[in-house]
Amino acid sequence: MSIDSDNTIPVWNNTHIYKDFNDPALQQDIETISTICDALNDKALVLEDSAGEDLVRILVEAIKFDEKASILCWTASTFASSISSVDAKNDEASRLDAKTNTLSARIEQAFKPFKQYLLKAPDDLLEKVFSDDDAAGYRFYFQHQRKRNVHLLSTEEEVAISALSVDGLHSWWRLYNELRGSLRCQVGGEEIGLASAFNLTLQQDSVKRKQAWDGIQNAWGSREETAAAILNAVNGWRNEESQLRSKIEPVHYLDVSCHRQKIERSTLDALIGSTEAHLDIGHRALKGMAKGLGLDKLGPQDLHAPFPSAKSDAIGYRTFSDSIDLVANAFARLDPAMGEFARTMYKKGWIDAKPSDNRTTGAYCAKFPKVGEPRVFMTWDGSISNVITLAHELGHAWHNWVMKDLSFCETIYPSTLAETASIFAETLVRDALAEHASTDHERLETAWLDAERASAFLVNIPARFEFEKKLVEARAEGYVPASQLTALMNESWAKWYQDSISGYDPLFWAAKLHFSISGMSFYNYPYLFGYLFSLGIYAKKERYGDQFSDVYRGVLMDTGRMTAEELIEKHFDQDIRQPAFWNESLDIVDQQILRFEELLDKIT
Numbered sequence: 001m002s003i004d005s006d007n008t009i010p011v012w013n014n015t016h017i018y019k020d021f022n023d024p025a026l027q028q029d030i031e032t033i034s035t036i037c038d039a040l041n042d043k044a045l046v047l048e049d050s051a052g053e054d055l056v057r058i059l060v061e062a063i064k065f066d067e068k069a070s071i072l073c074w075t076a077s078t079f080a081s082s083i084s085s086v087d088a089k090n091d092e093a094s095r096l097d098a099k100t101n102t103l104s105a106r107i108e109q110a111f112k113p114f115k116q117y118l119l120k121a122p123d124d125l126l127e128k129v130f131s132d133d134d135a136a137g138y139r140f141y142f143q144h145q146r147k148r149n150v151h152l153l154s155t156e157e158e159v160a161i162s163a164l165s166v167d168g169l170h171s172w173w174r175l176y177n178e179l180r181g182s183l184r185c186q187v188g189g190e191e192i193g194l195a196s197a198f199n200l201t202l203q204q205d206s207v208k209r210k211q212a213w214d215g216i217q218n219a220w221g222s223r224e225e226t227a228a229a230i231l232n233a234v235n236g237w238r239n240e241e242s243q244l245r246s247k248i249e250p251v252h253y254l255d256v257s258c259h260r261q262k263i264e265r266s267t268l269d270a271l272i273g274s275t276e277a278h279l280d281i282g283h284r285a286l287k288g289m290a291k292g293l294g295l296d297k298l299g300p301q302d303l304h305a306p307f308p309s310a311k312s313d314a315i316g317y318r319t320f321s322d323s324i325d326l327v328a329n330a331f332a333r334l335d336p337a338m339g340e341f342a343r344t345m346y347k348k349g350w351i352d353a354k355p356s357d358n359r360t361t362g363a364y365c366a367k368f369p370k371v372g373e374p375r376v377f378m379t380w381d382g383s384i385s386n387v388i389t390l391a392h393e394l395g396h397a398w399h400n401w402v403m404k405d406l407s408f409c410e411t412i413y414p415s416t417l418a419e420t421a422s423i424f425a426e427t428l429v430r431d432a433l434a435e436h437a438s439t440d441h442e443r444l445e446t447a448w449l450d451a452e453r454a455s456a457f458l459v460n461i462p463a464r465f466e467f468e469k470k471l472v473e474a475r476a477e478g479y480v481p482a483s484q485l486t487a488l489m490n491e492s493w494a495k496w497y498q499d500s501i502s503g504y505d506p507l508f509w510a511a512k513l514h515f516s517i518s519g520m521s522f523y524n525y526p527y528l529f530g531y532l533f534s535l536g537i538y539a540k541k542e543r544y545g546d547q548f549s550d551v552y553r554g555v556l557m558d559t560g561r562m563t564a565e566e567l568i569e570k571h572f573d574q575d576i577r578q579p580a581f582w583n584e585s586l587d588i589v590d591q592q593i594l595r596f597e598e599l600l601d602k603i604t
Ligand SMILES: [Zn+2]
Pocket: 392, 396, 418, 419, 422
């Protein structure tokens, strides 16, 4: 069996959302958004002169409008990306995507006066607004935002910043994507795109991995000053904005990120500190992988090298339908409804995995909030890591599904908690794979995935975090040229990888897209957080027995309406500001790597 003969690979069906780009329902939704923005603008004019019941009514209505417009805009935006993911060259999809970006900025600006008002409003007024069922879903959002009121600017300044960001700050991210899409790499005498070159670093042949990695280095090297200009612009903007917000109290860049991720600084410190104290776990994983590949040490081009299955009796191609069964069964052992949900996603055409021309790389989970339906996008290749990706994205989808009856605002969760749900789902499937394995080779195949995951989360992610801190601080001193970015990256890798690998990845700052994302800083430690946080929750499975699936659903339900500290205290009575919580998770990884090392000893 191979991809070509596997007729079980699904494509999604979204025609009941909108038939196509000319569907009158889509035009109607776009008009509704415009009408709502106009109405909000009108209401804003009378806001300052209103009082008593009138004022409460206006604020509640504004919240209802914001919610309705946001749901429609999000739905149209997901529709655009559902088409462009399958066919990146679809112009109509790009147009709709650009349109929804503009509309989203319009909604934000139209709601801004009400947002500012609610941020500064006295507690009793707030209480009146949020005791109305129509507005109750915004309670946590405002409670949380108000914690940073000391850095709030005037309404005019806030509107100006968000209006200027559309073609200012966020243009740099668009430029990065343009660059990433157009860069060509020379690999083994052939010219290929970055995504294809990256895929070659995931293959068995070590010579081809090195060729592909060199090709990627040369490609980024040829445009390193452009990539450096992007990082400087994005971080320069952020530093400048922080300056503006520092009139009363200085803004710390890590506080900005932690607030967004709904965690406290002490939690971040405990997370990073515990990981650093257990650095040997990740290093042992890297050394084990090198041993498995017959190398003295891994090079930067080997970090994603697959299990050397050519030497083993490991299972080859997995069909999509077999894999969805495997994932659904693994989910069902925790919660039958979760297993049933995975099958529903497949049966209803909510997954798109069939390889197609002009397809985007990567995998994601999206949602159509108008109808409360999730979607999963990925490209099937039948490998074991593909099965894990499927589990990961279905974990996100289950998270969305559990929350579907909450108010829209309460379904928006931070990346830290998003990655918790996906990695938790992965762990369910990894455990099932390990249990089903009948030979040591098969066991090593899943243990290999554990090792790769441990090295990525416990070493690579902290190195990215380290680099971004250095970048922000260097940018505050002035422009940071490409040569300095390379030096900072090497220093960051030296701190975390030390001598566990044979060389570092000097242009990682350009090649890894996360550093250039304009909408969010420090999109790195949330992955480490999700990894260890989900293992910490998973470890409580035995203690809660039959009740555990309900507890887990309860955790997911609350991810959009409390901080991570509150969440874990409420459901597990533990304090994630303390290293003890994280150390417990790290002990689990330690055991996994021990098992990996034992299997390696047995087989090699
Ligand atoms: Zn994810």
